[in-house]
Amino acid sequence: MENMTNNDVMLRLTQIHKRFGDLEILKGINLELKKGEVMAVIGPSGSGKSTLLRCINRLEEIDSGKIEIKGRVLAQNNGENVAEYVSEKESRNILSCTGMVFQQFNLFPHMTVMQNLLEAPVQVQKRKKEEVIPEAEALLKKVGLLEKKDWYPSRLSGGQQQRVAIARALCMKPDIMLFDEPTSALDPELTGEVLKTMRELADEHMTMMVVTHEMNFAREAASHVVFVEGGVIVEEGPARQVIDNPQEERTQAFLKNML
Amino acid sequence: MHTVVLMLEGTQVTLQIFFITLIFSLPLGLLAAFGRLSSLKLVSRFMEFYIWLMRGTPLMLQLLFVYFALPMVGIMLPDLVAALLAFTLNYAAYFAEIFRAGIQSISKGQYEAAKTLGMTHKQTMRRIIIPQMIRYVLPPVSNETINLVKDTSLIYILAMNDLLRVARTIVQREFDMTPFVVAAVFYLIMTAVLTWGFKKLEAYYGKYDK
Numbered sequence A: 001m002e003n004m005t006n007n008d009v010m011l012r013l014t015q016i017h018k019r020f021g022d023l024e025i026l027k028g029i030n031l032e033l034k035k036g037e038v039m040a041v042i043g044p045s046g047s048g049k050s051t052l053l054r055c056i057n058r059l060e061e062i063d064s065g066k067i068e069i070k071g072r073v074l075a076q077n078n079g080e081n082v083a084e085y086v087s088e089k090e091s092r093n094i095l096s097c098t099g100m101v102f103q104q105f106n107l108f109p110h111m112t113v114m115q116n117l118l119e120a121p122v123q124v125q126k127r128k129k130e131e132v133i134p135e136a137e138a139l140l141k142k143v144g145l146l147e148k149k150d151w152y153p154s155r156l157s158g159g160q161q162q163r164v165a166i167a168r169a170l171c172m173k174p175d176i177m178l179f180d181e182p183t184s185a186l187d188p189e190l191t192g193e194v195l196k197t198m199r200e201l202a203d204e205h206m207t208m209m210v211v212t213h214e215m216n217f218a219r220e221a222a223s224h225v226v227f228v229e230g231g232v233i234v235e236e237g238p239a240r241q242v243i244d245n246p247q248e249e250r251t252q253a254f255l256k257n258m259l
Numbered sequence B: 001m002h003t004v005v006l007m008l009e010g011t012q013v014t015l016q017i018f019f020i021t022l023i024f025s026l027p028l029g030l031l032a033a034f035g036r037l038s039s040l041k042l043v044s045r046f047m048e049f050y051i052w053l054m055r056g057t058p059l060m061l062q063l064l065f066v067y068f069a070l071p072m073v074g075i076m077l078p079d080l081v082a083a084l085l086a087f088t089l090n091y092a093a094y095f096a097e098i099f100r101a102g103i104q105s106i107s108k109g110q111y112e113a114a115k116t117l118g119m120t121h122k123q124t125m126r127r128i129i130i131p132q133m134i135r136y137v138l139p140p141v142s143n144e145t146i147n148l149v150k151d152t153s154l155i156y157i158l159a160m161n162d163l164l165r166v167a168r169t170i171v172q173r174e175f176d177m178t179p180f181v182v183a184a185v186f187y188l189i190m191t192a193v194l195t196w197g198f199k200k201l202e203a204y205y206g207k208y209d210k
Ligand SMILES: Nc1ncnc2c1ncn2[C@@H]1O[C@H](COP(=O)(O)OP(=O)(O)O)[C@@H](O)[C@H]1O
Pocket: A020, A025, A043, A044, A045, A046, A047, A048, A049, A050, A051, A052
């Protein structure tokens, strides 16, 4: 038997509700991410996957429910069942252990690859540049782009840009990495290099939550798969079980479409 | 030869107004742009009104207003200060609109990336948004700046001896058109230097997109 202490839970979502205007996008999501787990979030487009991810790091704010990150409460309901957030400062502090990779990379175009990596450690963590540079170089080497460290992002391919974006997030030494369809904006021949980087990260037991349409990646690199449709979790379980042997009809229909 | 010396003195007045206006109106324009984009309705409405007023009336009228109307309500300003006030308020409004468009042209993803890296709003503006904005706004700012060189000649109505007024005085006194030609050449030199400077700046800030 596994004996899970609270410390092993990196992220816990309880009864998350989120609406845009009159439209309820997340309808009561419960979810737990443990240390070292790789969770793949799959589901049709428009089902609320990005919104779910963006609620975790407060790019969007939930309407009701509870968000806990490494045991610290980011938001929880008040007496009227309306979620209330901690202060901006506290929130930044709690979220400092999370990193995010976007579909559109979002590198800073006016900075070189190296400057992109150094920016947050130096400006936010107030670390010495000389001290961060070796770490940044090690990360760039890991994603295979050390020789591009003085290039501006516009000169890199999409796959290279995304690998820089991953390195930039890792340079803040996060404990949880969130990926929102990291390969969806890439030409098919470039997805492999990004997926490889993510697999390596998974092998190093980075805790990850990955929204993806790459079913092979979900099956092989993820420990858990969550299938979301219409703002609810329809099915979840061990990756291979959900993908190879889905129990719910809606999951079966979705996966049939993907292959 | 005496003519040229007089005209150089006039050029000094012109350049003085030009530089001081630029130095004040650029930061003021940036502040106004932030005000215009503020989520505080009162602030953004006020800035909208200010920009509308300054861009919707002739600069000449604004100059006359500061020069003649303010003293009537007891506000006495030295000539140069009055002129600078009108120029600065007017140009800040134009710069504000340029900066606002520049800030808005930067994608939401840049703010989000900065936020997920833990940067505060202030850090995001200073380190991520404004440097990128500068690149976008350089061409329109360059246009406005060149307009400013020429607009400085409007102060001739305030009886200040700028380049154009000096030229006109000499022409009227000596019935010789040469000072006008010389003035044109002076203006051309100033705008050419500016054009060159902005080209350099654009090249510097454009180095990151290929
Ligand atoms: N900022 C927003 N304002 C209004 N509606 C939004 C916003 N973001 C997402 N939505 C809507 O929420 C729904 C879920 O979107 P999203 O989370 O992006 O789905 P997915 O990532 O699964 O494709 C969609 O219908 C989308 O149009």
